[in-house]
Amino acid sequence: MAKKVTLDAMIQREDFAVSDENFELELIRDFPISNLAPGSHILKMLRKPDFQRETNQWTPEQLVTFIASFLDNEVIPSIILWKSPSYIFVIDGGHRLSALRAWMEDDYGDRAISTDFYKGEISDEQKATAKRVRQLVEQRVGRYTTLAGLVGSKDNADSVSIVRAGRLATRPLNLQWVQGSAATAETSFFKINSQGTPLDDVEELLIRHRRKPIAIGARAILRAGTGHQYWSAFSEKVRKQIEVAAEELNVLLFQPEASPPLRTLDVPLGGAVSPVDAHALLIEYLSITGSSSSNPESLESQDDDEKGEKVVVLLRRAREVTSRITGNSAGSLGLHPAVYFYNERGKYNRFLFLGLASVFAAAIRNGNSELFRRFTDARSGIEKFLVDNKNILGLALQNTSKAQRVPRMQSLFSFLIQEFYLHKRIPSLNHALSEVGFRGKLLDLGEQVANGAFSDDVKSQLFISEALKCSLKCPLCDGYLIPSRSVSFDHKKRKREGGKGDLSNAQMTHPFCNTGYKS
Template sequence: MAKHMVNLDALIRREDFEAAAPDVLTQPSGLMANLGVAELGPDSFMYNVLRKPDFQRETANWTPDKVAALVRSFLEGDLIPAVILWRSPKSGNIFTIDGAHRLSALIAWVHDDYGDKHRSLRFFDGVIPTEQLKAAEATRKLVQESVGSFNELKLALQNADTTPKEKLRLARNLSAFALQLQWVNGEAEKAESSFFRINQQATPIDPTELDMIKARRKPNALAARAFIRAGTGHKYWSSFDDSVQLEIESHAKEVYDLIFRPTLDLSIRSTDLPVAGQGYSADSLKMVFELVNFVNKLRPEMWRSEASARKRVIPSQGAITALADDLDGAATIEFMRATKKAAMKIAGNSPASLGLHPAVYFYSATGRFQPAAFLAAVAFTQELVERRRLNKYTDLRCTFEDFLVKYKHFLNQIVQAYGSLQRSVPAILEMYRILLDALADELSEEAIILRMQKNSNPRLPVKIITDEDRKHGRNFSSETKNAIVLKSTLESSPRCNICGARLHLRAMTIDHKVRKEDGGTGDPGNGHMTHPYCNSGYKESGHSFPSSVNSPHAEHA
């Protein structure tokens, strides 16, 4: 069974609470108390005025089983909580304050669109991730096995004599059952406060998602929303000029392809892994938001402030200017450019790219992506640039990465001690600093580990795992299988012919052994594979080649 969530985000359009229609509207004298499923069809009046708030989190948190179970429960007449709605007096559109997932699951059934058909294809500009397709197909299969399609039940009563009894029973239920509705009265401010109050009760909104909702007009939230969907889906930046929108979407796609391609499957078959894990996961939006904030040197106090133009004073930090809403897209583009530059430093084939191998830096020994390690690597590379230590790192890179591979469990130990995302970043970054300095001091592995263990701020809870610590059952678990594949492929990975460290084939260049200006030709025998930075910045700096490279230095002229 697919473990991916079903993306139903396309099925109810988003809109600003404050959007106004050309004509002034009045409050209705009465509102419906129930909603039949037939009113959710593509041609119905109700469906075409149905909206969700523009800041609402993505409707993509239900598994295929849960979507199928909701459809079955509705047709069986089980108790389903009332859907809470609000009718805008300005536009006349009807907003879901609570129950968007319930409504979207039924709409998906009526439209036969579980994130992969007509409305979803238009919404995501035809770019549907493999995980989303798998989840949609799994959902469709479950629903078919459980109750059948909406169209089947719709035709059942017209062909009662040939329809199976079970389908006929469900069809009759469909004709009679309806969702209960409750209504919020008042203006947009009342609707928004009701949304936050209700959605923090049964299933609280994740703190990062809540921060992004409240900062939805600020450039960091706009940039993160664009990156996570490669510039597709709901366009939070749609109020900007067309040229600005196009640039935002272009940057978003470039970064998405850089960090989330190829698609990560549940079982690892090679080390051709995306540097930022699954783009279609619960943690990916949080990680990308933190990435944008870190790269652009934003502290939470800057964008959590209610008054965007107000200055605050934080002890020991001085005055902090709160981040303003982005009115024209210029700040969003600035943030996106900075984030793209940071991503290009660790991945891709640009001349400045270090081409960090994902399996070395971003994945645990069992193949689990570690968001904290990704953020720490970005911080580490930026620090190398700022401190002018890129060439020193390249000198020691082969040994540096061999240590990380040998003691991969150190990463797990730090994340287990501190937690995921930003909580573990300072400790992982400190481990990298200590390792680089210790290698420069020519310390032994034992001395390096001892130096890490003695570090107190932050503490590095690293220890060598012994055979007694390893306990396995008789069968190979999926994590064990991933560990076997990663270990084997890392051992056989090609190496950079300049620094000697492992190459990621999506981030490599072909270098002339004898330079063209020295008479070198394009003959295959005169070429070898290198990291982009090794072939450009490092080689052009005039540094001698690291002693870790097996081939003679003269070959790299």
């Protein structure tokens, strides 16, 4: 899948809840590219509304094709603007204007403006995509500074570049203006975005419910508390709490990044940071971990959070569950992501993650600390069950409705824990699947290979298989260890019993195994 270019820093975002006071309209008729230059008064007033989608929908090829179309005088749709008393809001055309400014600034999500916007928190994928844009720009259109230097010159540049340079100063973008109130402008936005390239379901959900706790929390976590502050209206104390919690959760869930084919087992707990996928995961995760009852609280059912206190609680609850899954806190089980949440080919399975998170969230909510001891008792068996049966579990999920996938995985993990507690064994695959509602016989026919080349999936599958064979295991529970994420250094013979701090008395364990299970 083609990676998308992150241009969200190019035009600032502003809360659209503005006053409808009367003001004089002084509407510009067209939009020359000079309006995007540093110091431009128009640029200082230009804003994206807070309901505008994140500016990250174009591939490098689409971005460069648009710049070429602008320079070659091809037809470009009008930019649609609306003016408030203080700002000029881009109702439609945010990607077009952002692409042009990115070209002018040579910032495709990885240079000064973006680095400042994201406080240095820029993913490797975002950097790699920006590098790809820069290469295509050099090949197909040339840098902005290069063309700008040709304006009015007599250099022996190629004729295409000379013509394109001339259009920098002469070609404006066409404008249309929305007349009316803020409500009219917002309605116009949704009508416009139901045509052409429609809003993704997840994007529309976040936009329509942008002031609700789960929407604010999901956006804060994905960008580690940076980017546009959807929490800017809250008090300074609350803003700080949100940003600190979001940054911590981002590290726990999405770091380090991984790319195919896998060459490490240290893969992110929450999968890739691709905005649509990650937001979809976070919406469900926060619904599960933040609920005060056994039924997840949906984003749509929440009330707007006027003070941010609900967001703080939501992130605190998510942190409680996440710190049970990974990290170095005393209660951390230190689950190995590649074992629990990825299939045999290294592809992330969010339903496994959300299903187990549901089990842990319920235990924390109900004060059932015994569940974590029972899980640890059953852990080595559960992990063998997962490693041996990932392919069949994937097929079972494919044959299950989306609404039932997380509940089924929650039931599966609960059943495995309970079966081991009662019978000191992990049941067979068929027994387990039938107990949690899967019906019929599933056959894994394997992947059909079209040629002799190794695909990324095959390479990842080989690496995972071989790497797990020599992976460290916890001597207390015999479960897989991943020391780069979660480890505790344990005295085999306790200090209070005279155990020394030398190498012969040291062992690496899961944090919970050392501080809770062992005792």
